[in-house]
Amino acid sequence: MKRSRINNMFFMVVLILTVSACQRDLPVTVKDDSLPEYDPTPFKYDLPAYAPRLPRAPADNPTTYEGVSLGRMLFYDKKLSGDNTQSCASCHNQANAFTDSGRRHSVGILGIEGKRNSMPLFNLDFADRFFWDGRARSLEEQALMPIADHSEMAENLPQLVEELKADKRYPAKFYAAFGTTEISEELIAKAIAQFLRSMVSFRSKYDSVRFLNKGFFSESEQRGYELFFSESGGDCFHCHSEGNLLFSTFTFENNGLTAASQIEDFPDPGLGSVSGLTEDYGLFKVPSLRNVALTAPYMHDGRFATLKEVLDFYSDSLHYSLNINYSNLKRSHLEVGGMKLSEDEKWDIIAFLHTLTDGSAIRDSSYSDPFK
Amino acid sequence: MKIRIPRLTLLTFSLFLVSALGACKKEGCTDPAALNYDALAQRDCCCEYASTATLSFKVNPEFGNSPFEFGKTFYHNSGTPFKINFSAFYFSGFVFLSDTGEVLLKDQYVYYRGDSSGFQLTDVPSGQYTGLRFFIGIDSLANYSNLPAQYEASHALGPKTPLMHWSWNAGYIFLRFDGEVDTSLVPDDIMDDALSFHIGTNKYLSSVTFNKSFSVNENTQQVLNLSIDYEQFFEGIALRNNHVTHTSDFPDLTNKFWPNISKAFSMP
Incomplete structure (x- = not known):
């Protein structure tokens, strides 16, 4: 009788310990300023076992679910072009492995035809130079180039920052991804880079x-x-x-x-x-x-x-x-x-x-x- | 309805079971890699391991008696000028020879860029050795088991640029030489054609053995000198007309080149 009481007590202690261990995973302490605590979740690739190991993202831009989610929104948002008629996705269509739907050369918002063919966007993190001519050394560096390019999306980057600030959805997304509501060109590039980095294809x-x-x-x-x-x-x-x-x-x-x-x-x-x-x-x-x-x-x-x-x-x-x-x-x-x-x-x-x-x-x- | 087994019975039975099982099993070291491995032991205890150390190789790449460099013009003994702009080799299957037997260093692969000054082996068991044997290339098991992508990027067998792997069926390139050659009848030092020796496949795995006494121990840093003579690699090859083989496409040239490989390595 006595022993079983000790057993019961022991069981209770284990139970309590287990429950409290679980609680550690629960969010979230809310700060005074009504924004939740900045606590992004590291992105986990859904890769088959045979797939190559991804090179790590740069130390100053780790891939997180929040960053990828923001990057995805930016990738598909037409606000990123000068006249808000084109997004990245306009020339990078998922159904065509993110190329321009069979077009030889993409046409920018000003009607200018480019001279090179739109590149597919899967498994990008394995390369260390981007574009056909390798002019970008990182995805972060690459991300803003087509947005600012006169023959492509022809956007004025400072103006884009203002447009995103004015859009109610973005400051909170930037906060969740980067811990600041202060939108900048650098953070736009980082978010798009994270989304691009998340796109993998190894199931053929x-x-x-x-x-x-x-x-x-x-x-x-x-x-x-x-x-x-x-x-x-x-x-x-x-x-x-x-x-x-x-x-x-x-x-x-x-x-x-x-x-x-x-x-x-x-x-x-x-x-x-x-x-x-x-x-x-x-x-x-x-x-x-x-x-x-x-x-x-x-x-x-x-x-x-x-x-x-x-x-x-x-x-x-x-x-x-x-x-x-x-x-x-x-x-x-x-x-x-x-x-x-x-x-x-x-x-x-x-x-x-x-x-x-x-x-x-x-x-x-x-x-x-x-x-x- | 629950069946209640008296607690005391249960306790006694379990005690009996535990002690009975323990009694059947011979205690000893069950790890073959340990010094006191006991083949009959079933219950692991008390393994003792040899101490290990890092062994450094200082490599001296030469062309005859002058230092070897990428991109520098050298003269083949047939008179043909040529350059090696890139080379790389794999080493594997290191075996340490001693009076009491041989110790194989498992799962260590070395990717050696052909102009670098050395490489290291880790976890080499301490001991007094009389010699060393290793493959220039990759043992047949590792050569065909995984693709480079399936290793960590930093692993010797991981993806390399330029390529050190052909494909699933051809495996790794054991030795790679890329360069240029002056093919003029009267050499003018102007390089006219590409030189490309990519050697691999099990058939062309080379092995070298060096008799050299050295000791490995935890406390002192042991360095072995290894010389690679690039002149030897191309000895007896009419380089002006024969400067491309990717192993199976020009088997005659590959067969001629192959015996030179082991001759190019020495341990002074």
């Missing part, structure tokens, strides 16, 4: 077959997979490497689009326009091939309307050009104009490329328009 058919042993490649897809990795086949993998699971080395390369014997021959100098270095002329960022079937047209200038045109190019139309990296693109291939693929081989590689499409990412509601 390729992933299922390769890592989850779910389903099989069709015969054509399998042949395409092998050709992709064969030096005597498509030889795609030197630049579009599988090793980081992103199908890109994220280096800058000249893929033989333009015959150039001097730097003046490049209609668009690419990385050369950023660095000014002769050896960087004609180099462009190697894009990830994840979701590539959704991101037509192709190349930095969107010159190829279809993947078939891309394969035709690599098969037969490569040009000798300055600054080609012959460790990646072999001279023996260039000498004969390309990889010399048969029509069947091209279609096999295209079939494989379609296995890199991630249907869940383009439908993921956490990346979609919050105003709808």
Whole structure:
């Protein structure tokens, strides 16, 4: 009898301890000024086990749910353009892996057509330079560039800050994300960077077959997979490497689009326009091939309307050009104009490329328009 | 209705059970990595481990007798001028040899950028050694098990730029040399073509053994010297006409290059 009373007491103590442990997770002490305590929640990526580990966000802009939520709102808000008619999403449509719905060049609010093709926005945090020419060194640096660009959203940034201050929804969102209601260009950039960083895509058919042993490649897809990795086949993998699971080395390369014997021959100098270095002329960022079937047209200038045109190019139309990296693109291939693929081989590689499409990412509601 | 088992019975029974189980199990160290590992032991206790230390390698990259540098023009012994603009190697499977046997250092991989001045191995068991053996390349298990993305970014086998991994079926590039070569019949030091040796696959895993006595202990910092002679890598290769192989595309050149690999490494 006595023992069971001790047992009961012990049980009670454990119960109390457990309950009090739970209470620690409960929010929130409210401060005098009616704003809740600034206590953002670290963002957790929903990534499959085989996915690469994300590089960490910069120390001064850790990814949080509050920051991502604010960034998402900004991404879809037309206030971010000069005449409030375009948002980031106007040229980065989720259904097209955040490219511009098949357009070769996007048209800004002033009717100016850009010269490069809108880039897909998944898995961005794996690269360390952004845009086709690598002009931004971080997502934070990248975020404001299209907003301020005269040929794109043509917004006056100080004016944007005022517009957001006047919108009742934003000061509280900024407070939740950054602990201040003081809206600034820097914080706008940080929030958008957080949203971009949160967008990941690693659930394609390729992933299922390769890592989850779910389903099989069709015969054509399998042949395409092998050709992709064969030096005597498509030889795609030197630049579009599988090793980081992103199908890109994220280096800058000249893929033989333009015959150039001097730097003046490049209609668009690419990385050369950023660095000014002769050896960087004609180099462009190697894009990830994840979701590539959704991101037509192709190349930095969107010159190829279809993947078939891309394969035709690599098969037969490569040009000798300055600054080609012959460790990646072999001279023996260039000498004969390309990889010399048969029509069947091209279609096999295209079939494989379609296995890199991630249907869940383009439908993921956490990346979609919050105003709808 | 609840069945009540008298408390005393329950207590006695549990005590009996516990002591009975304990009696069946031989106590000893169950960790094979420990010094006093007992293969018959079932209940773990009292493992004793060897002390370990960090072992540093000071690497001396040379070309013949002059210091090796990326981007510097060197002259092949056939007279052909060439440059190496980038190189990197993997080392793995370190085995420490001693009079009493061999100690394998498990799961340590070294990514060595070809012009750097050294690397370190950690958790090397203390001891008096008579030699050292290691692979230039990656053992077959690790070569095909994971993709680089599945390692931490800082891991030797994680993603590298430039690429040190081909694909799931070809595995890692064990040695990578990228450069340029002067292919003129009369050399003019103007580089006309790319040099690219990417060597890998199990077949071309090299192993080197050095007889060298050294000791490893917790208290003193041991440094071993390793020389890499870039002249040796290209010994006997007609570089003017043969300067590209990615292993399987030009097997003749790969077969010629392969024996040079182990000769390029020495421990003075």
